[in-house]
Amino acid sequence: MARPTTKNTQRDAHLAGATAASALAAALVRLGIVLPSLRGSHPVNGRGFVELGGCNAELASRLAQRINEAADALDASRAGAGR
Template identity: 50%
Template sequence: MVHEFTHAERIRYKRRQDAAYQAGEEAVANLKAALALAGLVLPSLCNDGPLGCRGFVRLGGCSVALANRLAEVIAAGARALEGGQE
Protein backbone atom coordinates (compact mmCIF):
# COMPACT_ATOMS: atom_id res chain seq x y z
CA MET A 1 0.00 0.00 0.00
CA VAL A 2 1.33 3.42 -0.95
CA HIS A 3 1.27 6.13 1.68
CA GLU A 4 -0.24 9.37 0.42
CA PHE A 5 1.26 12.45 2.04
CA THR A 6 -1.06 14.86 3.75
CA HIS A 7 -0.90 18.52 2.79
CA ALA A 8 1.05 19.27 5.99
CA GLU A 9 3.52 16.44 5.27
CA ARG A 10 4.09 17.75 1.72
CA ILE A 11 4.76 21.24 3.09
CA ARG A 12 7.24 19.89 5.67
CA TYR A 13 8.99 17.80 3.01
CA LYS A 14 9.22 20.80 0.67
CA ARG A 15 10.69 22.92 3.47
CA ARG A 16 13.29 20.24 4.22
CA GLN A 17 14.17 20.05 0.53
CA ASP A 18 14.48 23.85 0.33
CA ALA A 19 16.73 23.85 3.41
CA ALA A 20 18.84 21.05 1.89
CA TYR A 21 19.18 23.01 -1.35
CA GLN A 22 20.26 26.11 0.57
CA ALA A 23 22.75 24.04 2.58
CA GLY A 24 24.20 22.83 -0.72
CA GLU A 25 24.51 26.40 -2.00
CA GLU A 26 26.30 27.43 1.19
CA ALA A 27 28.61 24.40 1.06
CA VAL A 28 29.55 25.20 -2.56
CA ALA A 29 30.27 28.85 -1.66
CA ASN A 30 32.34 27.77 1.38
CA LEU A 31 34.35 25.27 -0.63
CA LYS A 32 34.94 27.67 -3.55
CA ALA A 33 36.17 30.34 -1.12
CA ALA A 34 38.45 27.88 0.67
CA LEU A 35 39.83 26.53 -2.60
CA ALA A 36 40.46 30.09 -3.79
CA LEU A 37 42.59 30.69 -0.67
CA ALA A 38 44.76 27.81 -1.82
CA GLY A 39 44.72 29.00 -5.45
CA LEU A 40 42.58 26.06 -6.56
CA VAL A 41 39.45 25.87 -8.70
CA LEU A 42 37.21 22.89 -9.29
CA PRO A 43 35.37 23.81 -12.52
CA SER A 44 32.62 21.24 -12.02
CA LEU A 45 31.91 22.21 -8.39
CA CYS A 46 28.18 22.87 -8.08
CA ASN A 47 25.08 22.30 -5.97
CA ASP A 48 23.52 19.03 -7.06
CA GLY A 49 20.78 18.85 -4.46
CA PRO A 50 18.68 18.20 -2.80
CA LEU A 51 18.98 14.46 -2.78
CA GLY A 52 15.90 13.54 -0.80
CA CYS A 53 16.06 16.05 2.02
CA ARG A 54 19.84 16.33 2.14
CA GLY A 55 22.02 18.80 0.32
CA PHE A 56 24.46 17.36 -2.18
CA VAL A 57 27.50 19.03 -3.76
CA ARG A 58 28.87 17.83 -7.10
CA LEU A 59 32.63 17.57 -7.33
CA GLY A 60 32.61 13.96 -8.21
CA GLY A 61 30.00 13.54 -5.47
CA CYS A 62 30.16 14.32 -1.78
CA SER A 63 27.80 15.22 1.04
CA VAL A 64 27.24 18.74 2.31
CA ALA A 65 28.90 17.81 5.59
CA LEU A 66 32.01 16.52 3.82
CA ALA A 67 32.17 19.60 1.59
CA ASN A 68 31.94 21.88 4.63
CA ARG A 69 34.66 19.91 6.44
CA LEU A 70 36.87 19.95 3.37
CA ALA A 71 36.36 23.72 3.17
CA GLU A 72 37.45 24.09 6.80
CA VAL A 73 40.55 21.96 6.29
CA ILE A 74 41.59 23.67 3.07
CA ALA A 75 41.02 27.13 4.55
CA ALA A 76 43.03 26.27 7.68
CA GLY A 77 45.85 24.81 5.60
CA ALA A 78 45.94 27.80 3.25
CA ARG A 79 46.00 30.21 6.21
CA ALA A 80 48.83 28.21 7.83
CA LEU A 81 50.83 28.33 4.58
CA GLU A 82 50.31 32.09 4.30
CA GLY A 83 51.47 32.58 7.90
CA GLY A 84 54.59 30.47 7.36
CA GLN A 85 55.76 32.48 4.35
CA GLU A 86 55.83 35.88 6.04
Protein backbone atom coordinates in the same frame (compact mmCIF):
# COMPACT_ATOMS: atom_id res chain seq x y z
CA MET B 1 4.53 26.10 15.82
CA ALA B 2 4.51 25.22 12.14
CA ARG B 3 5.54 21.74 11.08
CA PRO B 4 8.30 21.56 8.49
CA THR B 5 6.94 20.61 5.11
CA THR B 6 8.63 18.43 2.56
CA LYS B 7 8.94 21.48 0.33
CA ASN B 8 10.66 23.46 3.10
CA THR B 9 12.91 20.52 3.96
CA GLN B 10 13.94 20.14 0.33
CA ARG B 11 14.54 23.88 0.02
CA ASP B 12 16.64 23.88 3.21
CA ALA B 13 18.66 20.90 1.97
CA HIS B 14 19.21 22.56 -1.41
CA LEU B 15 20.36 25.75 0.34
CA ALA B 16 22.70 23.72 2.56
CA GLY B 17 24.31 22.17 -0.53
CA ALA B 18 24.69 25.53 -2.26
CA THR B 19 26.13 27.11 0.88
CA ALA B 20 28.60 24.26 1.38
CA ALA B 21 29.67 24.46 -2.28
CA SER B 22 30.28 28.20 -1.97
CA ALA B 23 32.29 27.75 1.22
CA LEU B 24 34.40 25.01 -0.37
CA ALA B 25 34.96 27.07 -3.51
CA ALA B 26 36.09 30.05 -1.42
CA ALA B 27 38.48 27.88 0.62
CA LEU B 28 39.96 26.38 -2.54
CA VAL B 29 40.42 29.82 -4.11
CA ARG B 30 42.58 30.73 -1.09
CA LEU B 31 44.88 27.92 -2.25
CA GLY B 32 44.77 29.06 -5.86
CA ILE B 33 42.55 26.14 -6.88
CA VAL B 34 39.31 26.41 -8.84
CA LEU B 35 37.19 23.34 -9.49
CA PRO B 36 35.24 24.45 -12.56
CA SER B 37 32.27 22.13 -11.98
CA LEU B 38 31.88 22.64 -8.21
CA ARG B 39 28.27 23.45 -7.34
CA GLY B 40 25.42 22.76 -5.01
CA SER B 41 22.96 20.25 -6.38
CA HIS B 42 19.58 18.72 -5.66
CA PRO B 43 19.29 17.15 -2.20
CA VAL B 44 20.07 13.46 -1.81
CA ASN B 45 18.20 11.55 0.90
CA GLY B 46 16.90 14.87 2.22
CA ARG B 47 20.38 16.30 2.76
CA GLY B 48 22.34 19.00 0.99
CA PHE B 49 24.53 17.71 -1.82
CA VAL B 50 27.63 19.17 -3.48
CA GLU B 51 28.87 18.09 -6.88
CA LEU B 52 32.63 18.44 -7.10
CA GLY B 53 32.63 17.71 -10.83
CA GLY B 54 35.63 16.94 -12.93
CA CYS B 55 38.98 18.58 -13.47
CA ASN B 56 42.19 17.84 -15.31
CA ALA B 57 44.93 15.65 -13.83
CA GLU B 58 47.21 18.61 -13.11
CA LEU B 59 44.54 20.32 -11.02
CA ALA B 60 43.71 17.08 -9.18
CA SER B 61 47.41 16.64 -8.37
CA ARG B 62 47.65 20.22 -7.06
CA LEU B 63 44.57 19.67 -4.92
CA ALA B 64 46.01 16.43 -3.50
CA GLN B 65 49.30 18.21 -2.76
CA ARG B 66 47.55 21.04 -0.89
CA ILE B 67 45.40 18.62 1.10
CA ASN B 68 48.49 16.61 2.05
CA GLU B 69 50.34 19.79 3.07
CA ALA B 70 47.42 20.80 5.28
CA ALA B 71 47.23 17.30 6.79
CA ASP B 72 50.98 17.34 7.48
CA ALA B 73 50.66 20.74 9.19
CA LEU B 74 47.76 19.44 11.28
CA ASP B 75 49.74 16.34 12.26
CA ALA B 76 52.73 18.50 13.24
CA SER B 77 50.47 20.78 15.28
CA ARG B 78 48.92 17.83 17.11
CA ALA B 79 52.35 16.31 17.78
CA GLY B 80 53.58 19.64 19.17
CA ALA B 81 50.54 19.96 21.42
CA GLY B 82 51.20 16.51 22.86
CA ARG B 83 54.57 17.44 24.31
